[in-house]
Amino acid sequence: MSCQRDNLPSCVENQIKQIQAQGVWSPPAKIYQYRYQGRTVYFIPQRCCDIPSQLLDENCNQICSPDGGFTGAGDGRCSDFFKTRTDEKLIWEDTRR
Template sequence: MIKYIFIVLFGILLNAEACKTTGVEPSSTGFLKKKIAELEAKAVYNPPASIWRWEYQDSTYFYVTADCCDQFNELYTASGELLCHPDGGFTGRGDGKCPVDFSSLDSTQLTKTLIWRDDRK
């Protein structure tokens, strides 16, 4: 019985470790801090706003979720320039202006890391 409890607890710990976020790194651009402050100045989104770092080939992007339904999610370059809207909108397929069809990539091609999530209630 104790063996099974240990296995369950070990599994829970592994899962918790996998769900950790990286936080905003000191080397991140001022853009991220500005974007977070901008989001925190607004009412809480439903679902809560979040910022993800996307890494594809040799490029880094920042994906910012929109407030609810039928709105475009934003994709920024590492320097903070709005690149495109990879998804969202009425069709759910974004604005069609992204240089890559990110929705067709799997986790071996596109690495997504949670940088920040609004934890306000």
């Protein structure tokens, strides 16, 4: 799976810049693109412990947190995400050490 950053919405590019302005995450930050409920979405996996993941729409509005958080199950607003998502593309991975 290769990184594909062509034609990303500017808000996703801004998300990448915000992550790069922070310390290196463990595990390293990644952003995936999927199709979910008929639209393009961007998934930022949980980075550690009790920090929830983020599922964003094309304008970087948060749709939900599919996993992570205190329970590990996210916020419950998109419990079908992992079963129904399609067309996975890794669009960015932080390669800093």
